[in-house]
Amino acid sequence: MNRVKQLGITLAVIISLSLVFSQTAYASIDVGTFDQAAYAYYIDPGTGSIIIQVLIGALVGGLALIGVYRVRVKNFLTNLFTGRRQNKESGEGKEGEESE
Amino acid sequence: MEKVKRGRKASSAQLPSSFRDPSGFLFRQDGVIYRQVNLVYKDNYDHFMDSGLYQALVDDNLLIPHVEVGIESPVPELAYRVIKPEPIPFISYPYEWCFSQLRDAALTTLKVQRKALDFGMSLRDSSSYNIQFKNGRPIFIDTLSFGKYREGEPWVAYRQFCQHFLAPLALMSYKDIRLSQLLGIHIDGLPLDLTACLLPWRTRLRFSLLSHIHLHARSQRHFADKPISVGQQRISRYAFMGILNSLESIVKKLKWQPGGTEWADYYQDTNYSPQAFEHKKAIVADFLDKIKPATVWDLGANVGIFSRLASDRGIPTVSFDVDPAAVEKNYLDYVARGDTSILPLVIDLTNPSPGIGWENKERMSLKERGPADAVLALALVHHLAISNNVPLSRIAGFLSDICHWLIIEFVPKTDSQIQRLLATREDIFPDYTRQAFEQEFGRYFTISDSADIRESQRTLYLMRRMQR
Numbered sequence: 001m002n003r004v005k006q007l008g009i010t011l012a013v014i015i016s017l018s019l020v021f022s023q024t025a026y027a028s029i030d031v032g033t034f035d036q037a038a039y040a041y042y043i044d045p046g047t048g049s050i051i052i053q054v055l056i057g058a059l060v061g062g063l064a065l066i067g068v069y070r071v072r073v074k075n076f077l078t079n080l081f082t083g084r085r086q087n088k089e090s091g092e093g094k095e096g097e098e099s100e
Numbered sequence: 101m102e103k104v105k106r107g108r109k110a111s112s113a114q115l116p117s118s119f120r121d122p123s124g125f126l127f128r129q130d131g132v133i134y135r136q137v138n139l140v141y142k143d144n145y146d147h148f149m150d151s152g153l154y155q156a157l158v159d160d161n162l163l164i165p166h167v168e169v170g171i172e173s174p175v176p177e178l179a180y181r182v183i184k185p186e187p188i189p190f191i192s193y194p195y196e197w198c199f200s201q202l203r204d205a206a207l208t209t210l211k212v213q214r215k216a217l218d219f220g221m222s223l224r225d226s227s228s229y230n231i232q233f234k235n236g237r238p239i240f241i242d243t244l245s246f247g248k249y250r251e252g253e254p255w256v257a258y259r260q261f262c263q264h265f266l267a268p269l270a271l272m273s274y275k276d277i278r279l280s281q282l283l284g285i286h287i288d289g290l291p292l293d294l295t296a297c298l299l300p301w302r303t304r305l306r307f308s309l310l311s312h313i314h315l316h317a318r319s320q321r322h323f324a325d326k327p328i329s330v331g332q333q334r335i336s337r338y339a340f341m342g343i344l345n346s347l348e349s350i351v352k353k354l355k356w357q358p359g360g361t362e363w364a365d366y367y368q369d370t371n372y373s374p375q376a377f378e379h380k381k382a383i384v385a386d387f388l389d390k391i392k393p394a395t396v397w398d399l400g401a402n403v404g405i406f407s408r409l410a411s412d413r414g415i416p417t418v419s420f421d422v423d424p425a426a427v428e429k430n431y432l433d434y435v436a437r438g439d440t441s442i443l444p445l446v447i448d449l450t451n452p453s454p455g456i457g458w459e460n461k462e463r464m465s466l467k468e469r470g471p472a473d474a475v476l477a478l479a480l481v482h483h484l485a486i487s488n489n490v491p492l493s494r495i496a497g498f499l500s501d502i503c504h505w506l507i508i509e510f511v512p513k514t515d516s517q518i519q520r521l522l523a524t525r526e527d528i529f530p531d532y533t534r535q536a537f538e539q540e541f542g543r544y545f546t547i548s549d550s551a552d553i554r555e556s557q558r559t560l561y562l563m564r565r566m567q568r
Contacts, residue, residue, distance in 0.1 A: 041247070041256045042121050043225050047327065048320035049259035053343060054333050056311045057254070060346050061339030 113174055116461035121225070123244040127174050135166070136173050137181040141244055144221075145180065148246045153219035157240070162212050164188070164234070164241045183243065186234075189395070189416045189443075193463050194228040194264070195284035196445040196453060198427040199272050199356040200435075201238070202280065205231040206265035206351045208238040210344055213255075217340070222249040226257035228264040228289070229463070235440040252334040259320075261347065262312050263289025270309055273354040274300055277424045280446070287457050292317035308350035358425035371516045376555040383551045384476065384507060385409050387562045390549070391505045393474035400480035404430035404444055410476070411441035418472070420447040449480075450488045467502060475503035478560075482511045485532055486521045492531065492540040500544035506563040510537050515557050534559070 115133070118126040123141035127134055137145050148154055157163035166185040173179035194202060205228055213223045223245050230242040255261075264283075267290040271279040275298055282290050296317040303309040335343075372380070384406055388396075396410040396417040403426050407419035411434075419442055421427050430444035447453065452466040477499060484490045499506055511518060513532055538547065545563035552559050 041224055042123070043256065043260060045254070045256040046259040046320060047323035048318075049262070049316060050254050050256075050333050051323060052311070052316045052319035053254050053258045054335050054339075056315075056346070057335045057339030057343050059311075060342030061336055062342075064342045064345070065338050 116459065117229075117457070117463065119458070121244060125175075129171065129174075132184065133187060134169065134171065135183050135185060135243060136175065136179050137183060137244065138178045139180045140178075142180045144247050145244070147248055148221060148243075151219045151221070153216060153221055153246065154243075156219065157212060157215055160211075160215070161237065162208060162215065162240055163243070164232075164239055166243060185241065185243065188232045188234055188241065190233075190418050191464065191469060192233060192418075192443060192445055193284075193453065194231075194268070195281055196447060197280070198424050198431050198444065198446055199269070199277060199280070200428055200431050201233070201444075202228070202265065202269055202272070203351060203354065205238045206261075206269065207348065208240060209261065209265065210348050210351070212240045213257075214344060216246055217249060220249055221246045222253075222255060223247075223257050226261040226264065228283070233443050236434060236438075236442060237440075251337065254333050254335045255340065255343065258343065259316075260289060262292060262316055265289075266312055266347065266351065267292060267295040269351060269354050270303065270313060271295060271298055273356050274303055277356060277358070280424070284453065284456060287462065292320055306350075308346055308353075312347065312350065356428070358428070373555045376553050379554040380478075380509075380556075380558075380560065381406070381409060383553065383560045384478070387507045387549065387560070388413060388415070388474070390562065391474060393472075393505055395473045396476060397470070397472040397474075397503065398476040398478075399449060400477065400483065401430065401444070402426050403433070404442065406476055406478055407442055407444075408439075410474075411439055414441060417442045419444040420449070422446065422448045422450075449484065450490070470502040472503050474505040474507065475499060477506065477508040479509055479511060479517070479558075481508065481537070482515070482518050482521065482532075486518060486529055489528075492537055493543070496541045496544050500565050504565050506541075506545055506561075506565070508541070508561050508563060509553075510534055510559045510561065512557050 113127045113129055115126040115128060122138065123144070124135055124137045127136060154163065158165045164185045166183040169182050169184045171182055173182050194205070197205065208231055209223070209226050209228075213226070216222055224247040225242070225245055227242075230240055230245060231238045232241050233239070263286075268280055268283055271282070271290070279298070282294075292313055296314050299309070299313065304314055388410055393410070393415055396407070396415050398404070398407040398410070398417060398419045401407045401419035401421050402423075403421075404419040407417045407430070410417040419427075419430055421430070421444070424446050427444045427446045430442075434442050434444070447466060453463075455461055455465040455468065456463045481492075481495060484495050485492055499508070512534060513519075513522075513527075513529070541547070541561075541563060545565055547561055548564050549562040550559055
């Protein structure tokens with residue numbers, strides 16, 4: 001499991017690195033047409049800081065989301081499996097009750 | 101604009117540290133510090149108070165409590181409310197904190213941000229100057245830092261967090277503990293490009309440092325001259341929480357220990373016998389009981405053993421030392437003990453913190469934060485006089501500026517500690533004698549009491565500053 005995690009992290013780092021270092025990725029981010037008035041903050045958030053935050057956020061948020069879905073899928077499958085068995089057992093019980 | 105100008109002129113009591121945020125400012129009236137909340141911040145302030153965020157933060161000891169007061173505002177045309185925050189006994193700055201203090205301040209900031217998000221708000225800034233130490237623990241003091249959070253909006257204070265907390269912590273942890281002093285030069289946190297080039301290459305192998313410092317610095321450089329509005333950049337809540345988790349995780353993982361030594365044996369370097377040490381403690385305790393000071397500054401406190409004599413008596417005590425390792429140990433020890441009266445700080449007395457920032461007034465010098473009611477100067481004078489060549493008259497003059505009472509130890513030249521200081525240099529101090537010491541200090545202080553320390557050649561004096 002740890003190996004898969006490490007591989008995932010390495011891949012993620014490589015993707016983020018290539019994004020940050022590639023000029024095309026920057027060119028695709030249109031920094032000139034933003035709505036200035038809607039966010040009147042008194043400190044300068046820094047263009048570069050916001051861009052990198054969005055990239056890191058996508059990466060770590062994505063990983064967190066995968067984690068959450070991994071748990072959900074696992075729970076779903078577990079429930080499906082044990083649920084069926086339980087249904088089966090309770091169904092058998094019911095039948096027994098009915099037969100009494 | 102004109103209105104603001106006129107207003108600013110009238111606010112003569114406005115504190116020089118409080119001018120950046122148009123949402124309000126601090127001012128002093130009759131010796132009490134108040135904060136004006138401006139009309140432009142009305143919506144945010146109301147949400148902050150009414151949503152329950154304020155109470156939740158205060159309940160968790162994360163935010164300084166305040167009361168709304170009805171006093172007249174110095175700039176009434178801008179005012180929405182005037183609040184009176186609980187006073188902070190001693191204002192300290194990030195360049196005076198040890199590693200763990202800065203780390204705890206960073207974690208407090210992140211806790212505050214998480215709590216704010218729970219109530220639909222987000223920190224608009226994350227300056228390390230928004231944290232102070234009260235009752236021994238870090239607390240957030242800027243009540244006006246909270247803005248309404250709009251789903252999808254990035255954290256505007258992310259840059260500031262990295263510069264004010266993560267960058268200095270990484271440098272202190274990976275490079276050299278003394279690099280914390282860069283915070284005194286760069287008042288808005290350490291430039292990330294500087295941090296990136298000072299950090300060892302191996303920090304690039306740690307994802308959090310690679311992204312939050314190295315790639316962040318590169319991104320800042322790339323977008324240096326390009327405008328942006330935060331509004332067009334979207335970041336999901338998951339991503340936002342991911343950033344906070346990542347920052348918290350790396351801050352918690354950063355560690356520092358001096359030179360690979362064990363804390364337990366770091367400070368055994370004294371030439372006292374156990375009896376002499378106990379006697380010295382008894383004399384200092386006796387002097388403290390005689391004068392019952394309201395506040396104590398312990399100069400050259402080492403790991404704070406004598407500061408504890410004051411703090412155990414409930415006296416708010418600031419414990420200064422030049423050695424970041426000693427201050428670190430002092431801090432960790434008092435946190436473990438749950439002491440609430442002591443504040444250890446890294447200060448070089450031969451070059452104490454100056455006034456810095458705009459007009460040299462934004463952050464106060466050490467002297468401006470005094471005077472203390474009593475100063476402890478134990479095993480200190482010989483370091484100032486012999487290691488730093490300060491004449492006794494000037495040591496006496498400086499100490500008389502920062503205290504009313506002085507508990508001071510005189511160490512004669514025959515003492516082994518002084519012999520060690522003189523071992524590598526010529527003795528150019530013929531005037532360093534007990535007689536000269538009493539004469540020079542007698543120009544500023546009245547000697548109220550004195551006692552020789554058993555099994556040593558040292559003497560403790562209790563002195564009272566003369567009326568000026």
